[in-house]
Amino acid sequence: MPASPSTARAINDRLALRLxxxxxxxxxxxxxxxxGLSRPTVADLVERLTEAGLIAVVGESGEQRRGPNARLYGIVAxxxxxxxxxxxxxxxxxxxADLLGAELARxxxxxxxxxxxxxAVEQAVSLVERAAKEAGADRLHTVAIGAPGLIDPATGELRDSTGLPEWHRRLAAALGERLTARVLVENETNLAALAEQRDGAARDRDTFVLLWLGLGTGAAVVLDGTLRRGASxxxxxxxxxxxxxxxxxxxxSDCEGGFHSLGSAAAIESLAIAHDLTAAPTTAEPRAATLVRAAAEAASSRTPAAGSGTAPFGAPTGEADTSASSVRPRADAHPAPGARPAADAPARFLDALADRLAIGAASVVAVLDPGCVVLGGEIGQAGGDVLAARIEARLAALSPLPTEVRPSALGGPAVLRGALLMARDAAQDELFAPPPR
Incomplete structure (x- = not known):
């Protein structure tokens, strides 16, 4: 059955707006x-979208830069x-940000x-109001929140989770009341996966798992291009x-004793201490990420022996100078007789970390067969290709399912980027929707 004229116009309008x-x-x-539309059809849709205030002339194109044919139309940001x-x-x-996602204030x-x-709620709401004022936004259309914890699929609200402060759950309602904006809430790891899929390490994948490595651990599952949230x-x-x-x-009510005990930031810091590693603190990232980054830089600066860095479960690596890295053995470290040299500590630490992370990743791979695991969060990005290669080798030893492991391209900021993408998509879907018949 052919589309009605109004439906065809709506389809054409949305196509033009997306382009x-x-x-x-x-x-x-x-x-x-x-x-591929006819000239009269394009002229009609340009007129409709201009009258609706969705597009406007933003310049001219062409050698002569004049006349109707040279007008450049753009979305009214x-x-x-x-x-x-x-x-x-x-x-x-x-x-x-504006409707196109261009950042105006942070x-x-x-x-x-x-x-x-x-x-706490007042601090957060006031922060948003100040940022909106700085951006010159008289009214916010859509607000998207990325938060730890579970999102109730029936209500779209953050569920009451043990260990999370109450103000997390109250924030969305408070923002909606004060700003009269549409407020959306999504799990932080899911938003990081959305950002990695659109702009990061998973741009060429429609099926993958993001393993979040930050203060805590988590995973996001994208199958056939769709984020899967589960029944609850x-x-x-x-x-x-x-x-x-x-x-x-x-x-x-407590994830201690689970994979969190192996892959959380605190667990990774303890593992680094056990390998007599330390690194200069920085305010740019969590300390665990700093330790992993420094170890990865030290390991990558060495000349490895054959198979080094990819042998499963703590196999020895080659020796070389690590002076190029900021990671260093602890000053009070006293190696046991016959122990490997301190210069080898970064590689041993990364081997032990890869052993741990591969255990959790292998369980996900065995159930979902995603073909690709992205190491997300600040720690996943900090480990880079050095840590990813180690985990990939261990997965190859643990599972018959071929799985590529990639470091995050966005790190911790992926949550904020994913929230902005979510807000932009929701606003555009509403504004670009055809008028009611």
């Missing part, structure tokens, strides 16, 4: 060429303003553990995965 979003400003002739929030237990970061505020629920919104709660190598088992 303008992806390609930037275009002339009517370029729209005709890219859409200030038709709507967006906000993206990365909510952590220690604070909030917000970005305000701000952060720390929120201490002893802050009450009401004051808990897909990817890998921190609760029972694994060998822990002193106890996790419980329904």
């Amino acid at each position: 303008l979003q992806e390609e930037g400003p275009l002339t009517a002739g370029q729209l005709k060429q890219l859409t 200030d038709r709507a303003y967006l906000a993206a929030l990365d909510v952590r237990t220690e604070g909030v970061t917000v970005v305000v 701000a952060s505020v720390p929120i201490t553990d002893d802050a009450g629920t009401g004051p 919104g808990g897909t990817g709660e890998i921190g609760f995965l029972p694994v060998p190598g822990t002193a106890t088992l996790p419980s329904a």
